Every structure is written in structure tokens, then in C-alpha cells.
Amino acid sequence: MADEQRPIHRKIIHIDMDAFYASVEQRDNPDLRGKALVVGGSPEGRGGVVATASYEARKFGVRSAMPSKTAQRLCPHVIFVRPRFDVYKDVSRHIREIFSRYTDIIEPLSLDEAYLDVTEDKLGIGSAIEIAQQIKQAIKDELQLTASAGVSINKFVAKIASDINKPDGLKFIGPSSIEPFMEALPVEKFYGVGKVTAAKMMAMGLHSGADLKKLTEDEMSRHFGKAGKFYYQIVRGIDNRAVQPHRETKSMGAEDTFPYDLTEIDEMYTELDKIAETVVKRLERYNLQGRTITLKVKYSDFRQITRNQSFAKPVGDLKTIAATAKSLLLNSGVDDVKIRLLGISLSNFGELPQKTGKPGDAGQLMLF
Template identity: 75%
Template sequence: MPNEPTQIIRKIIHIDMDAFYASVEQRDFPEYRGKALVVGGSPQGRGVVATASYEARKFGVRSAMSSKRALQLCPDVIFVRPRFAAYGEVSQKIREIFSRYTDLIEPLSLDEAYLDVTHDKLNIGSAIEIAQQIKQAIKDELQLTASAGVSINKFVAKIASDINKPDGLKFIGPSSIEDFMEQLPVEKFFGVGKVTAQRMKQMGLHTGADLKRLTEEELLRHFGKTGRFYYQIVRGVDNREVQPHRETKSLGAEDTFVYDLTTLEEMNTELDKIALTVYNRLLKYDLKGRTLTLKIKYSDFKQITRNQSFPEAFSDLETISQTAKQIMAVTYTEEAKVRLLGISLSNFGDVAPKSKQEKEAGPGDQLTLEF
């Protein structure tokens, strides 16, 4: 095809630790081993599951689930508070193992990263062999297990790492990628959340093969610029580079909900979950910001952002969560129907911004609130 993108052949590994927080707790505290364990908040409050051990996952307990729901599913589950400093130390040791093989490392979180080993430091040549050595080093030196996906691009490597968990290794070579992508459920595609997956299925699009039947123009029309990515990746093309030194101007997370949120309690529960994700990402990059921005998209697709700036940089979970909920409370109206919420931190520089006075704002305007 004349417009077919040129594929760059790389050797990419995606490493994903297995139930990372819970595994560290089980390693450090023998009384937790073999037990259903949740790292997260208390079920007596509005706690959220950060990570569940595999013993808890057998009962349906999952990350981002409310702790109360986790207790309902698994009455014997043990809850422990996160020890992020400990996880950060382990993450640094994992990074040191990665760096023995390549300097092209792109962390996605404390427990996962992409590695480009097209030209590895030890001249091993085989990405599969490197992945095996990394997994073994993590097991021998840290008493933890990791799963690895190996392929020629980031997208396929990331999906491959999830196939044989825990302690898995999956290689998907160039000749297998298109068949693999055609069989992949649409909810596994990059950028496809619950809402988009539901929409796709309503259109009769259930797998990569279904997406492949649409032209690039049709995908763009239905899904915007992400449609171009779908068109390429279902054909095995993903030319994104592993980026070890990406400049971070803002960092955040957001979630689109299957059902519109109508009460402040529902919104605060979701903000707690999103705040935890943001906190983990700040910890990963060792960042503190002075400006927190809350993004709200309503059922009519009207979107607003509201922000608050502080004189001192912060990254603690309590400030992130409470600030987002304070802004939400000021913005909330009883008739509001919210389909998306997002929290981000920015202003990572050395100069603190001057606060602005609260003002009226339309869709997409910025507003700094003072409390």
C-alpha cells in the first residue's frame, strides 16, 4: 500500500513486576506469604486497592477497586498501608539491573519499564536472552518475580508481558504480530478504556481484525487522531521510541466512567483513586509540583479545568486528594452529571507562581482557587 508506514525494526523488552507492592510486603513480612493481601486504604473508610496479591486476585480483587468491595469479595483478606519509600528503593535496584544491559530505559511506573536492547551493552544480541537474564537477576538479588514481553515495538511488547503472568516471558516476533493483533480484543488496545470499548462493540468492532476492516479515514472519523494509531498498530506498526529523558512539564491521570457520576460522594471516591495514581507517578519521577489542576468533563461533553497553586512544591497523597476534592466541592452542582475526572500536577520549576483571584471561567478556561 502506498501510504503504509515504514516499520523500524527494534528489539524492545517490556518488564512488569508481578503484584509489585504486595510482593514486596510478602517478601519483607513472612506472615503475609501465601495470604490474600491488599496494599491500600482501610475498608472502614474510602480506601482503594493499590495492589492485590495473587492470592487475593483469585477472589476477583483488583487494583483501583474500593477496599470495602475487596473485603466483600474476600472476607479473609489482609489490608496493609503502602510503604512507598520501600517500593521506591526496590524500584531503584531494579533500574540498576536494567542499566547493566542498556541506557535506553523508559520507566512507566515504579514497577514497569520499556528497554530498547537493539544494541545492548554486553553484546548479547538476543532480546529474549537479555529478558531471561533480567528476570533471573531480579529473582536472585531481590527475591521478586517479573514478567517480560519481547517484540519489535513498545505496544506489542507491553501486551506480551501480560500474557504469561506471573513470572512469565513471551516473545512475539515480526512474522506473528499481524495475526496476534487481529485476534486481540479491542479493550486491550492503547487508549481504549471501558467507554470506548463499549462504543466499539456497539459498532460491531470486537477484535483487531474488525478494526482492520475499516479504512484509516473511517477510523479517524470515528475515533479522532487515535484512529490513526489503531490503523497502524493493527498492522503491527508502532514506531514510538523508548524515551529515557522525556521532559516532564505536567503529570497526571484521568478516568472516564461507564456511568455518569451525579453525587459528590461518588466523585470524591473516584478522585481518591485518581489521586493515588498521580501520587505513584510523582514518586516514580521524584517530582513535586506547585499547581494542581482538576479536569471535569460533563455528560454534554462540556469540559472545564480548575487549578490551585501553592507557594511550596508538594507530592504527598493527602494534599493531592484533599485539594482535588476541595476544588470539586466548589465546582459541584446538584444537576451535574460527570463522565470524566482528571488530576494533574505541574509547575515543577523553582519559581513559585503568584496566585490569581478566582474568576468566572468558561469551558476549557483555567481558574486558580484560593482556600
């Protein structure tokens, strides 16, 4: 086995807060407990987006990032609550403080989750399972909230494990159990395998990790590009990525591959408007603006280009992002071309000023 494919055994915990925003709201308002709840934008007017749904709402199919109008249609009695970002940030700081009692090697992933490397923990406990139990109990005792934890020897398996017994779950997948576990795992449950890739795998007769394991590394790379090598390793329980403290987002964007090649500028503009809306929602979610807007274009012959424009001050509004992307596209030449993919991203970030909490404000959303 090549050195890069030799598994490194660490003690990794993945902590994922349970319905974080909704749980905070239910904790602070007894009238909301046990009820279907959405934290996010109102479904009225142009409508908002679901930031978090309580487990009572999830039973009806309500999910994060879903349009609020869709959530209301699925669950007519759902209660909508506007986010209180200042409260969530205070809770987040407390959670981070709990983590830091055990390790300084903490990698925040998104709004409500993080990896912890406790290979060498501060308190000399030695057991990652015991540390995960203590962290969960401290969160429950000090914040009256629940978290789920996954424990394993690498990040990939720990993340999957944390989702198995939600809410308030704890799952350990040890070294000897990883390969059988990965072989039985449906491909759509692999973290990093999206709907399109999962559909492609299933069309190839690849329905589980065991099926993926039948392919050689070259075959995996040929079918799935750079990700193929990662899939090849992870189905064998190999993920040597280190937990990286202070991980910083360098860019944020969205892209779409179309079911047919675009040839008309109006079609291209329509798709750019949709992509720009997705980008803006993600920027608002993380309270970010960027000074550089980048357009990605992939043609029908798979040739790919990027074009970018920078601004003196950070931008993040829909009008500017969409207009800039259209201008970059137009200047790249759209006569007699066939486009299969368009993407927009922002980089060179500057954090927004602290929000007031008034209606319409998007507050800081990064959990840690």
C-alpha cells in the same frame, strides 16, 4: 505506505514485576507466603485502596485500585498490610541497576514496569530474548522476586506480550507473527482501549483486531478521534514510538463523561467531589503535589473550555482540589448550561518530602 506508517524494527523489552508490593511482603515475611494478601489501606473507617494484591487474592477478583472494603467482601480472609515504601524504593533501585547493565535506554512506565530498548545492548549479546531471560534470572537470584517480560519490535506489542504468561512469564512476538497476533486479539485487550471504547467498538460489531482492520483510517478517525489513527496503525503492527529515558509526568488528573447532561450546580459539585477523590488517590500513589489546578468542562454541544488556578506552594489535599475546581466552575458560568464532561488535573509538580513511614503517610511510589 506513508513514511509515518512504515514500521521501524527495534528490539524492545517490556518488564513488568509480578504483584510487586505483595511479592516483596511475602518474600520478607514467610507467614504471608501462599496467602491472600493486599498491600494498601485498611478497610476500616472510610477505607483505603488496594495498591497491590497477591495472586492468591486475585483469584477472588481482588484488583489494584479497588476499594479495600470491596476486596474484603470478595475475599473475607484476605490479609491487609500497610506499604513499606522505603523498602520498595530500595528494591526498585536494584532493579534499575540490573536494567542498566544491558542498556541506558530505559523508560519507566508506572510503579512496577518499564520499557528497555536493547537494539544495541551494552554487552553485545544481540538477542533481546536472551537479555530478557538474563534480567529475569538476575531479579530472581538477587532479589528473590519474579518479573514477566514481553519482547517484540515495538512498545505496544511488547507490553501486551508481557501479560500473556504471567507470573514469571516470557513471551516473544516476532515481526512475522505480529499481524496475525493483533488480528486475533480481542479489542478489550488492546492497551489504551478502555471499557467505554471497547463497548462502543463491540456495539459496532468490532470484536477483534481483524474487525478493526476492515475499517479505513478515515473511518477509524471518524469513530474514535485521534486514537483512531493509532488503532489503525497498531492493528497492522506499526508503533514507531521510541523508548524515552527519564520520562517525566507533566500532569495528572481524572475526568468523567456523564450518562446524561448535568444542569444543576449541586449535581456538578457532587461529580467534582468524586473526580477530586480519584485525583488525590493518584497523586498520593506517585507522591506528587502540584502548583496548578486545571478544570476541564465539555458542554452538551461538545464545546470545551479549561480554567486553571496556580498556587505559590504545591497542593494535593482533597479539600483544596475540590474547592478550587468548584470555584473555577462557578466563575466559568453555570447558568443555563448543560455539561457532559468534567475533569480535574494538577500540574507544575513538586515532589513531597521523604515520608516517615508512620500510619497515614503516603510514600514515594514511583518504581524507578
